[in-house]
Amino acid sequence: MQYHSTRDNSISVSSAHAIEQGLSVEGGLFVPEEFPKVSLEEIEELAGKSYHERAYFVLSKFLTDFSEEDLKACIENAYTKEKFGTDAIAPVYKLNDRVYFLELWHGPTCAFKDMALQILPHFLTTSMKMMNEDKEIIILVATSGDTGKAALEGFKDVNGTRIIVFYPDNGVSEIQKLQMVTQRGNNVSVAAVKGNFDDAQNGVKKIFTDNEYKTLLARNGFKLSSANSINWGRLVPQIVYYFSAYADLLASKEIKAGDEINVVVPTGNFGNILASYYARKMGLPVKKFICASNENNVLTDFIKTGVYNKNRRFHTTISPSMDILISSNLERFLYDLSGCDDKIVTELMTKLSAEGEYEIPSDIKAKMQELFDADFCDDKETMAAIRKTFDESGYTMDTHTAVGKCVYDKYTARTGDTTKTVIASTASPFKFNQSVLIALEDYNAVAGKDEFELLEMLEKKSSLKVPQSLSELKDRTPIFDTVVEKDQMQNTVSDFLKVE
Numbered sequence: 001m002q003y004h005s006t007r008d009n010s011i012s013v014s015s016a017h018a019i020e021q022g023l024s025v026e027g028g029l030f031v032p033e034e035f036p037k038v039s040l041e042e043i044e045e046l047a048g049k050s051y052h053e054r055a056y057f058v059l060s061k062f063l064t065d066f067s068e069e070d071l072k073a074c075i076e077n078a079y080t081k082e083k084f085g086t087d088a089i090a091p092v093y094k095l096n097d098r099v100y101f102l103e104l105w106h107g108p109t110c111a112f113k114d115m116a117l118q119i120l121p122h123f124l125t126t127s128m129k130m131m132n133e134d135k136e137i138i139i140l141v142a143t144s145g146d147t148g149k150a151a152l153e154g155f156k157d158v159n160g161t162r163i164i165v166f167y168p169d170n171g172v173s174e175i176q177k178l179q180m181v182t183q184r185g186n187n188v189s190v191a192a193v194k195g196n197f198d199d200a201q202n203g204v205k206k207i208f209t210d211n212e213y214k215t216l217l218a219r220n221g222f223k224l225s226s227a228n229s230i231n232w233g234r235l236v237p238q239i240v241y242y243f244s245a246y247a248d249l250l251a252s253k254e255i256k257a258g259d260e261i262n263v264v265v266p267t268g269n270f271g272n273i274l275a276s277y278y279a280r281k282m283g284l285p286v287k288k289f290i291c292a293s294n295e296n297n298v299l300t301d302f303i304k305t306g307v308y309n310k311n312r313r314f315h316t317t318i319s320p321s322m323d324i325l326i327s328s329n330l331e332r333f334l335y336d337l338s339g340c341d342d343k344i345v346t347e348l349m350t351k352l353s354a355e356g357e358y359e360i361p362s363d364i365k366a367k368m369q370e371l372f373d374a375d376f377c378d379d380k381e382t383m384a385a386i387r388k389t390f391d392e393s394g395y396t397m398d399t400h401t402a403v404g405k406c407v408y409d410k411y412t413a414r415t416g417d418t419t420k421t422v423i424a425s426t427a428s429p430f431k432f433n434q435s436v437l438i439a440l441e442d443y444n445a446v447a448g449k450d451e452f453e454l455l456e457m458l459e460k461k462s463s464l465k466v467p468q469s470l471s472e473l474k475d476r477t478p479i480f481d482t483v484v485e486k487d488q489m490q491n492t493v494s495d496f497l498k499v500e
C-alpha cells in the first residue's frame with residue numbers, strides 16, 4: 001500500500017515514509033492510495049477476537065511494509081491491560097436499546113488521544129528503523145493540555161526518542177499542569193512558556209523551520225519530529241475501534257451482521273470522525289455520521305451549507321479539546337469526496353489560508369450531505385445533557401461526550417431516526433470534574449474545593465472509581481519547574497539535548 005499527498009497525488013511513498021515524515025513536502029497530508037475492503041464474514045469473525053487481534057486485522061491492511069512481527073509488537077506494547085485497566089481497551093457501554101457509548105478514555109491520560117498516542121511512538125521508531133534513519137527522534141509539542149500529556153505518556157522511555165512539551169504558563173487547568181510537571185520517564189522534559197497557547201505553538205513552529213538549528217541538531221545525532229494529529233500514524237489506529245465497537249455489538253447480539261448503525265462523534269480536528277468514515281469505506285455498515293460541535297460550530301455550518309468559514313469569534317467552552325476553528329483533517333475528507341482531486345484540494349486550502357473561507361462544489365456537497373449530519377450545542381445545553389443522562393440512567397458523561405449526546409438527541413428529535421447508534425465517548429468525566437459536578441450539583445457545591453476534593457466528590461456522586469493516574473497526582477512531587485520566555489524556547493531544547 002502506497003500513500004499519496006492530498007495536494008499532489010503523483011507523490012507516492014510507503015507507510016513508514018509517511019509516518020516518519022508526518023506532512024508531505026508541499027504541505028499536503030498523506031492518504032492511502034485505496035481503501036482495503038473487508039467482508040461481512042470477516043467483520044463477524046472479529047466478534048470472537050481480542051482488541052489486539054482486531055487491531056492487527058485492520059492495521060496490517062494499511063501498514064503493508066511493516067513485518068507481522070514488528071506490527072504485532074507495536075500493538076502489544078501500546079494496548080496493555082496495565083495501561084488501559086481493561087482487556088477490552090475500548091469497551092462499549094449500553095445506555096439503552098438504541099444508544100451505546102464507545103469509551104475511548106481508559107488509557108493512561110483518561111482521554112481518547114491515548115488510543116493513537118500510545119501506539120504512534122512504536123510506529124515511529126519502527127518506521128525510522130525501516131528507513132535506516134540512525135538519528136534519535138526529538139518530539140516537540142506545544143499543548144493546550146490534553147495532547148501534551150498524552151504524548152508524554154506515549155513517548156516516555158521509548159528507546160530512540162526524546163520528547164519536550166511546552167505549555168502556556170497560564171493556559172492549562174491545574175490538573176493538566178500537575179499531570180505534566182510530575183511526568184516520569186528517562187527521556188522527557190516539560191517547560192512552561194510565558195504566554196498563551198499561540199506563543200508556545202509559534203515558538204515550536206520557529207524551531208521546526210530553522211534550518212541552521214536543524215543542521216546543528218543533525219550533527220549531534222538528532223532529528224526533529226512532531227506528534228500532531230495530521231500524521232497518518234495517529235489516524236490509522238482510530239479506524240480500529242469502530243470495527244471493534246461493531247464487533248462488540250455483534251458479540252452481545254445487540255445487532256446482526258450487516259445491520260447499519262449510526263455513529264456520533266464530538267469533533268474538533270475532524271480526525272476521530274474521519275476514522276469512522278474510513279471504516280465505512282472499508283465495509284463497516286454505517287448509515288449516518290453525526291458530527292457534533294460545541295459553540296465553535298464551524299463544522300456544523302460547513303456540513304449544512306458547504307461553506308467553511310473560520311472568520312468568526314473563538315469561544316472558550318467547557319469542552320476545550322473541541323475549541324478549534326481550523327479542522328486540519330478535513331483536508332483528507334475533501335480529497336476523498338472529490339474523487340482524489342488534488343487540484344481542488346490545493347485550491348480550497350490556499351483559499352482557506354488566504355481568506356479564511358471556501359465553498360465546496362455542489363456535487364461534493366451533495367455527497368457529503370448524503371452521509372453526514374451535523375449540529376452543535378452551547379455550554380448550557382452540554383450541562384443539561386450531563387444532568388439528564390445521569391438522572392435518567394445513572395451514566396456520567398464528560399463534557400465532550402455530552403456534546404455528542406446532546407447533538408444526538410437533537411438529531412433524533414428532528415429526524416425520528418431509530419437506528420442503533422454508537423456515540424464516541426472521548427474523555428473520562430474525572431478529567432473535567434469541575435464542569436461535570438456543576439452540572440450534577442451546582443456552582444456552590446464546587447466553590448473553594450481543590451482538584452482532589454472534586455475528584456472525591458465526583459467519585460461519590462457517580463459511583464465510579466477515580467482513575468489511579470489522576471488520584472496519585474496528589475502525592476507526586478513536581479519535577480519540572482522551568483518557565484521560559486517565549487523567545488528562549490530553542491535554548492530549552494539545546495539545554496535538554498546538551499547541544500551548543
Ligand SMILES: *Cc1c(COP(=O)(O)O)cnc(C)c1O
Nearest residue numbers: 267268269270271272321426427
Ligand atoms: C481531541 C479531542 C476531541 C476532538 O477530536 P478530533 O479528532 O480532533 O475531532 C474530542 N474530545 C476530546 C476529549 C479530545 O481530547
